[in-house]
Amino acid sequence: MRQLAGAALMLLLWALPVLAALAMLLPGAIDGEAWAALLQHPQLWPALALSLFTGSVSALLALLCTLIIAAGFYRSRYWAMLQQVAAAGLALPHLAFAIGFGFLIMPSGLMARILVGGEQPPQWVTTQDPLGLSLVAALVLKEVPFLFAMAWSVLSKGDAAGHLLGQSRAAASLGHGRGSIWLRIVQPQLLKRMAWPLVIVFIYGASAVDMALVIGPTQPPTLAVVVWQDLNDADLAHNARGVAGAMFLTIMLAAVLLLSFSFIALSKRARARFRSAGPSRLGLPKRLAFSLAAMIIAVTLGVTLLLVLMSSAPRWPWPVLLPPNHSLAAWETFHHASAPLWASLGLSLATSLTALALTVAWFETRPPQHDRWLLGLALAALALPQILIVAGQYRLFLLAGLSGTWAGLFLAHLTPVVAYVAIVLAGPYRAFDIRFAKVAQSLKAGPFRMWRLVKAPLLKGPLVMAAAVGFGVSMVQYVPAQMIAAGRIQTLPVEAVTLASGGNRALTAVYALMLALPPLIAFSLAALAGRPRWR
Amino acid sequence: MALILHQASIALDGRPLIRPFDLAIAAGEIVTLMGPSGSGKSSLLALIAGDLDPPFEGHGQIELDGTTLDTLPPERRNIGRLFQDDLLFPHLTVGENLLFGMPRGDRAVRGKMMEMALKDAGLEGFGNRAPHTLSGGQRARVALMRALLARPAAMLLDEPFNKLDAELRETIRGFVFSHISDRGIPCLLVTHDRADVPEGGRVLAITPQGEVRHD
Numbered sequence: 040m041r042q043l044a045g046a047a048l049m050l051l052l053w054a055l056p057v058l059a060a061l062a063m064l065l066p067g068a069i070d071g072e073a074w075a076a077l078l079q080h081p082q083l084w085p086a087l088a089l090s091l092f093t094g095s096v097s098a099l100l101a102l103l104c105t106l107i108i109a110a111g112f113y114r115s116r117y118w119a120m121l122q123q124v125a126a127a128g129l130a131l132p133h134l135a136f137a138i139g140f141g142f143l144i145m146p147s148g149l150m151a152r153i154l155v156g157g158e159q160p161p162q163w164v165t166t167q168d169p170l171g172l173s174l175v176a177a178l179v180l181k182e183v184p185f186l187f188a189m190a191w192s193v194l195s196k197g198d199a200a201g202h203l204l205g206q207s208r209a210a211a212s213l214g215h216g217r218g219s220i221w222l223r224i225v226q227p228q229l230l231k232r233m234a235w236p237l238v239i240v241f242i243y244g245a246s247a248v249d250m251a252l253v254i255g256p257t258q259p260p261t262l263a264v265v266v267w268q269d270l271n272d273a274d275l276a277h278n279a280r281g282v283a284g285a286m287f288l289t290i291m292l293a294a295v296l297l298l299s300f301s302f303i304a305l306s307k308r309a310r311a312r313f314r315s316a317g318p319s320r321l322g323l324p325k326r327l328a329f330s331l332a333a334m335i336i337a338v339t340l341g342v343t344l345l346l347v348l349m350s351s352a353p354r355w356p357w358p359v360l361l362p363p364n365h366s367l368a369a370w371e372t373f374h375h376a377s378a379p380l381w382a383s384l385g386l387s388l389a390t391s392l393t394a395l396a397l398t399v400a401w402f403e404t405r406p407p408q409h410d411r412w413l414l415g416l417a418l419a420a421l422a423l424p425q426i427l428i429v430a431g432q433y434r435l436f437l438l439a440g441l442s443g444t445w446a447g448l449f450l451a452h453l454t455p456v457v458a459y460v461a462i463v464l465a466g467p468y469r470a471f472d473i474r475f476a477k478v479a480q481s482l483k484a485g486p487f488r489m490w491r492l493v494k495a496p497l498l499k500g501p502l503v504m505a506a507a508v509g510f511g512v513s514m515v516q517y518v519p520a521q522m523i524a525a526g527r528i529q530t531l532p533v534e535a536v537t538l539a540s541g542g543n544r545a546l547t548a549v550y551a552l553m554l555a556l557p558p559l560i561a562f563s564l565a566a567l568a569g570r571p572r573w574r
Numbered sequence: 575m576a577l578i579l580h581q582a583s584i585a586l587d588g589r590p591l592i593r594p595f596d597l598a599i600a601a602g603e604i605v606t607l608m609g610p611s612g613s614g615k616s617s618l619l620a621l622i623a624g625d626l627d628p629p630f631e632g633h634g635q636i637e638l639d640g641t642t643l644d645t646l647p648p649e650r651r652n653i654g655r656l657f658q659d660d661l662l663f664p665h666l667t668v669g670e671n672l673l674f675g676m677p678r679g680d681r682a683v684r685g686k687m688m689e690m691a692l693k694d695a696g697l698e699g700f701g702n703r704a705p706h707t708l709s710g711g712q713r714a715r716v717a718l719m720r721a722l723l724a725r726p727a728a729m730l731l732d733e734p735f736n737k738l739d740a741e742l743r744e745t746i747r748g749f750v751f752s753h754i755s756d757r758g759i760p761c762l763l764v765t766h767d768r769a770d771v772p773e774g775g776r777v778l779a780i781t782p783q784g785e786v787r788h789d
Contacts, residue, residue, distance in 0.1 A: 202659075202661070202664075205657060205659060206663055208623075208648070208657070208661075209655065210649075211623075211625065211647070211649045212649075212654055212675075212721070212724075212726075213654070213674060213720065213724040214649050214650075214652065214675055214677075214724055215674075216647070217647075217649075219649075223674070224663055227665050231665070311666075311667075314674070315666065316678060317673065317674075317677055317679070318649070318676075318677065318678070318724070319678075320649065320650070
């Protein structure tokens with residue numbers, strides 16, 4: 040009975056809303072009129088090209104930067120420190136970063152003030168440029184910390200890390216330089232383990248709505264934004280075209296992934312030849328790695344400081360480098376209209392704790408071999424474009440009377456939150472040394488007592504970190520909050536995106552900072568609370 | 575070919591772990607180093623190989639065929655190593671593992687040498703197999719062949735027979751020792767097990783005080 044309860048809860052609250060939402064889209068898949076309308080949409084092909092360009096180029100550049108930085112710092116004395124820096128960078132949400140990055144690179148932004156000056160701002164098209172280059176740059180800067188954290192975890196934790204270290208030593212004894220060891224031994228094995236994070240980064244880059252709305256191209260926008268506009272249209276025909284568009288985008292992204300994997304498979308022989316070509320004294324690109332890491336850290340810090348400055352600058356005339364005066368007026372305005380903050384905080388707290396409870400219940404009641412179902416669905420939920428899942432959830436919740444309700448919003452937020460919590464927690468939870476449980480049982484502790492007194496304290500670090508990750512993910516959900524809340528419940532990301540298209544920069548900066556601050560506090564508290572007391 | 579250590583010593587957090595000692599290993603000679611766990615045996619091998627990491631600190635001079643190795647990175651020392659684990663690269667086939675350390679050159683020649691090594695190890699036709707499909711003994715033989723195909727001027731063996739069962743251990747030991755001696759490679763073997771000591775070979779022991787003495 041207890042074993043069924045864990046799976047039933049997960050199924051009812053998380054898996055079913057996701058699967059049913061996808062099932063709701065099936066009628067749309069055979070709606071000939073909607074597909075015909077989509078294929079006649081004048082922006083379809085250029086928007087698709089932009090989506091594929093921003094998604095693939097940002098993912099490839101982010102991967103390249105990550106690999107160069109990892110190669111340059113692997114086994115160096117800065118390796119551990121760099122992981123902490125990456126974790127801090129992760130706490131800054133994509134949306135908040137896009138807003139701040141826009142302030143940095145726009146024609147009247149800080150970069151132009153430092154580099155150009157003059158009487159008038161330059162006639163640059165830096166944000167919302169037609170090729171989506173600013174979106175690509177923002178995505179790369181934001182995804183490198185994520186990919187680096189993944190790479191760090193592979194290279195520093197568990198058995199695989201020890202094996203790689205041993206293999207590196209063996210390769211050195213066979214005459215290979217550090218660069219050659221990286222390219223021939225470490226990188227191939229690292230890339231194998233980073234396939235899923237890379238897929239998620241690509242899909243996110245090609246289908247993100249919030250970042251694209253803030254900093255992406257507009258004439259035409261990316262396909263995700265075109266679809267988003269249709270999905271939010273009151274016209275039912277446009278709505279159906281939006282559903283077809285979400286499916287079309289998903290199919291196109293899957294096709295690109297299939298092509299990429301085919302190319303990788305076809306290049307197998309060439310890669311094998313390279314790896315077995317014999318010893319090479321190739322060194323590591325340490326200077327390049329250092330420069331790249333320093334640049335990304337500087338831009339991220341700069342963006343954060345810029346948001347702080349902008350939030351207290353009622354006016355910032357061109358071309359002065361710093362605001363002439365400061366005021367807390369924007370903060371006061373935010374304080375008087377803080378309902379979206381409380382809504383976001385409440386939702387994030389509820390979803391992260393629920394996700395944690397569901398995931399722990401699953402791990403406690405299901406055997407490890409069943410995890411592949413949970414993790415498979417979690418990866419699918421993250422690897423599918425969010426607009427596709429939310430479009431289905433919108434239809435499902437309309438039918439169930441949950442649209443525009445807290446319950447609907449809660450379930451929609453729970454989709455990505457459970458996925459992240461399960462992925463973050465699975466490794467450490469399943470690695471728990473079962474002998475501790477057996478000792479506790481031999482000392483007459485029942486399952487609950489054993490969990491409370493032995494397992495939970497020993498797994499405190501991963502548990503609180505998983506909750507913090509869930510909290511951070513929930514705080515920045517724009518697509519479900521906008522669509523499922525149907526304008527009846529306002530959350531922070533929805534307000535921030537709306538403000539970003541307006542002229543009140545100070546208030547926009549406040550919202551961006553308030554998007555970043557709660558996750559940062561959650562991560563810091565988790566890092567503090569998760570430290571084991573017995574060491 | 576000779577491997578010579580002058581006043582080699584190792585300190586851990588500033589305290590001496592192995593006190594200064596001299597050692598000369600002649601071509602084809604296999605010297606065994608024994609000592610309790612934590613006495614610094616593996617650290618000494620790391621010092622010779624050039625990858626001794628902090629908090630360990632190494633001193634002294636290491637010479638191979640008259641060349642001082644002290645400032646050279648591990649990959650330039652031309653010292654082959656076998657570890658407790660075979661450390662075959664799991665993403666490469668057996669054949670690719672063997673080619674990995676083989677000097678660059680004509681592909682056909684390298685391929686032939688690889689085939690010969692496989693034959694020598696009793697693994698003919700195993701070139702395209704993945705390492706995980708091999709037995710422990712087969713993997714150990716591939717690891718040795720991989721090290722030898724890199725034409726090392728010295729070999730360091732860090733308890734390479736430890737994880738093999740008793741029967742296999744003896745076979746692999748004979749296989750490793752004969753190949754190293756036949757090629758005239760000076761070799762330092764670290765082990766816990768006296769049965770690993772080659773017949774008539776010199777044995778050194780690290781005392782609890784960190785002194786290296788002839789046993």
